[in-house]
Amino acid sequence: MNWIKPLTIVEYVFIGIFLLVYVVYFIRTYLIASRLGTSSRSVVIKFFIRSVYLGLCIIGLLGPSFGVNEMEAQATGKDVYFAFDVSRSMDAIDIEPTRLEKVKFELVKNLNALKSDRVGIVVFSSYAYVHTPLTYDRDALKLFIQKLSSDLFVESGTDLNEALKLIQTKFNGSNTPTRKARVIVLVSDGEDFGQLESDVILDLKKNRVNFLALGVGTPQGGKIRENVGFKKDKEGNDVVSKLDADYLKKLTKVLNGKYFQLSNQVNDVSALLKEVSQLENNWVDTRKMTVTNNKYFYFVFLALILMIIDVIITIRTIKL
Incomplete structure (x- = not known):
C-alpha cells in the first residue's frame, strides 16, 4: 500500500488530543462508577469503537493507494x-x-x-x-x-x-x-x-x-x-x-x-x-502511465458506519 501524504504534525496533534480527552473521560467515569459500586468496563467498548473510526479517518486523510490502472495521456x-x-x-x-x-x-x-x-x-x-x-x-x-x-x-x-x-x-x-x-x-x-x-x-x-x-x-x-x-x-x-x-x-x-x-x-x-x-x-x-488508485473512500465509509453505531448504541455504565 502506498500513501499520498505521510503523517504530519496535524495528524499527531489530533491523535494526542483524542487520547488526552479520552483518558480524562475514562478516569472520570471510573471514579464515578467506583463510588456507585458499578462496573466501568463497558467504557472500553466505546473507546475501542471511537479509536477505530478515528484511525480510519486518519488513514483516509493520508490517501491510501493500492492497485494500479494504466492511463493514456x-x-x-x-x-x-x-x-x-x-x-x-x-x-x-x-x-x-x-x-x-x-x-x-x-x-x-x-x-x-x-x-x-x-x-x-x-x-x-x-x-x-x-x-x-x-x-x-x-x-x-x-x-x-x-x-x-x-x-x-x-x-x-x-x-x-x-x-x-x-x-x-x-x-x-x-x-x-x-x-x-x-x-x-x-x-x-x-x-x-x-x-x-x-x-x-x-x-x-x-x-x-x-x-x-x-x-x-x-x-x-x-x-x-x-x-x-x-x-x-x-x-x-x-x-x-x-x-x-x-x-x-x-x-x-x-x-x-x-x-x-x-x-x-x-x-x-x-x-x-x-x-x-x-x-x-x-x-x-501520447504516453501510457501507470497510476495507483486512491482508496480513501473505503476507510471513510467504514468510519462513518462506526460513527452511526456509536451514536445509536448507548452503553449503560451506571445503575440507578
Whole structure:
C-alpha cells in the first residue's frame, strides 16, 4: 500500500488530543462508577469503537493507494518563436522608456498566458541567431527576454529574411515530428525591412505557419538613444525613427496573419498572447502511465458506519 501524504504534525496533534480527552473521560467515569459500586468496563467498548473510526479517518486523510490502472495521456500544444528586432531603431524613445524596454516589460508580465506551448526567441538585426531554443521553462524565458538588447549586434541593419529562414530551419529540425502547430510572432517597428523573399513566403505558407506581428512605436516616431545622447545622421541631425505600421500590416496580410500594436496609447500585448493561445493546438505526444488508485473512500465509509453505531448504541455504565 502506498500513501499520498505521510503523517504530519496535524495528524499527531489530533491523535494526542483524542487520547488526552479520552483518558480524562475514562478516569472520570471510573471514579464515578467506583463510588456507585458499578462496573466501568463497558467504557472500553466505546473507546475501542471511537479509536477505530478515528484511525480510519486518519488513514483516509493520508490517501491510501493500492492497485494500479494504466492511463493514456495526450499532450497538445504549439511551437512559438518570437522574432525580436533588436536593431538600433528599437531604442527609440517614442515609447517610454524605449521601444525595446517597453515590449520586454509587457511580455514578461503576460508570458504565462502561453500555458502549454513551447516558446523560443530568435533575435535579428543585420543577421539572426537563436537567443533561446524552444522550451517550456517560463522563468528561463523571462530571464532571456530581460537580457535582450540592441548591443547584441555590432553591425546595424534589419534583415527579416534571415530570421524567418532560421526559424523555419528550427521548426523543421524539431525533435518532436508529430508537433505541427507552429507560430511566429514578429516584434518590430517595421523600419527598413526591405522586401521579403518570395521563397520565404512560400515556405511559410506551405508549412502552414501562423504569423502574427506586433508593431512597436508610433507614427510620429522618436529619437534613438545612443550612449549618453541620441543617434545622429551624417549632417549631425538627430535621427527620428518611425513605426512603419503599413509595412507590417501588408506583411501579415500576405502571410494570412494578424497585426497588433504597442505604444503609449495602445497596448495589444495581452490580446496578441491571447490570440496565440487560442490558435488550434495539435497533438504532440501520447504516453501510457501507470497510476495507483486512491482508496480513501473505503476507510471513510467504514468510519462513518462506526460513527452511526456509536451514536445509536448507548452503553449503560451506571445503575440507578
